[in-house]
Amino acid sequence: MADQSKYIWFNGEVVPWERAQIHVMSHVLHYGSGVFEGIKCYKTSEGPAIFRLPEHINRLFQSAIKYGMEIPYNQDELFEACKNIVEVNEFENCYIRPIAFYGYDTLGVYPKDCPVEVAIASFFWGAYLGDDGVANGVNITISPWKRLSLESFPASAKASGQYLNSLLAVQDARKRGYDEALLLNQQGNVAEGSGQNLFIVKNNTLYTNDESASILLGITRDTIIQVAQDIGYEVCIQDISTDDLFNADEAFFAGSASEVTPIATIDDNPVGAGEPGPVSLELRESYLDIIHGRNERYNHWLSFVHSKEILESAGTE
Ligand SMILES: Cc1ncc(COP(=O)(O)O)c(C=O)c1O
Structure with a gap:
């Protein structure tokens, strides 16, 4: 079970965790008609900071637009609500989960007059693929389930129902003893x-795909592309074949949620030396420094939860 916290922001109010409830006849429960985000907040020397919050909030609105859903708040309001829910729950490190969804009105698939409800939870969530996976690399499998078609779904929307595709893939992978699935x-x-998005490394060049490959355009993916280029790596955005994958020096x-997690094996074949490679580790270290506010160059990606005045009065500056 997800670690609970004290409060959830729910339709404009901060309510106790157990009171953030919806009716079983809500549209979202039957048809997966919700859009959501997964955001991380990290401890920094200036208090908790939410990583790339405006980009996440913007993607939430873009996902809603792709489904014709009108969120009854503006981006600034949800931006402040995310900071607020971290603050009232007194977190330093946490995961933030905003979700906008169709509530209770009709059971017709066409949502017609269903209200759009919005909730934002914050709670503690450790390493998504386990501490061991982060340290030694994860063992993954190519899923028998294909990633949903661009002709059937707006693949770059982060929509609840689309995650049934992910659920099938990860459930199959776990059943067969792997940490995670990779979908073609x-x-x-x-x-x-x-x-998670995928990167491979070959001869010190990074490769990753884009939305034409039917992926969610990850904000971490964008971060890694920028940081890798700033370090001096060439980053090629192109289709990645299974041959490219199996011939890679490194993959991550x-x-x-996964941050930067090296991949040790794919269907029991070692990637490179079968352990986290130097480029993956360098990018992982850089990422950790940035999210924890240890690299000033990227502090514009941090939204500090507490105002300067609060930090001063608490004597933490
Ligand atoms: C299917 C899928 N792809 C990629 C990502 C990575 O996206 P981001 O880096 O924005 O978290 C996620 C995580 O939310 C995801 O669920």
Whole structure:
């Protein structure tokens, strides 16, 4: 069970965790008609800071637009609500889960007059693929389930119902003893993990795909592209075939929850030396420094939860 916290922001109010409830006849429960985000907040020397919050809030609104859903708040309001829910729950490190969804009105698939409800939870969530996976690399499998087609879904929307595709893939992978699934797209090229984007490294060049490969355009993916280029690596955005994958020197997952997680094996074949490679580790270290506010160059990606006045009065500055 997710670690509970004290409060959830629910339709404009901060309510106790157990009171954030919806009716079983809510549209979202039957048809997965919700859009959501997964955001991380990290402890820094200036208090908790939410990583790339405006980009996440913006993607939430873009996902809603793709489904014709009108969120009854503006981006600034949800931006402040995210900071607020971290503050009232007194977190330093946490995961933040905003979700906008169709509530209770009709059971017709066409949501017609269903209200759009919004909740924002914050709670503690440790390493998504386990501490061991982060340290030694994860063992993954290519899923028999293909990533949903661009012709059937707006693949770059982060929508609740679309995650049934991810659920099938990760459930199958776990049943077969692997840590995570890697989904191919309808063309047979690499798409992404069940909840992470993929990078490979070959001869010190990074490769990753884009939305044409039927992926969610990850904010961590964007971060890694920028940071790798700033370090001096060439980053090629192109389709990745299974041959590219099996011939890679290194491979790693990137996602808000997974952060940068090296891949040790794919279907029991070692990637490179079968352990986290130097480029993956360098990027992982850089990422950790940035999210914890240890690299000033990227502090514009941090939204500090507490105002300067609060920090001063608490004597933490
Ligand atoms: C399917 C999928 N792909 C990629 C990602 C990575 O996206 P981000 O880096 O924005 O968290 C996620 C995580 O939310 C995901 O669920």
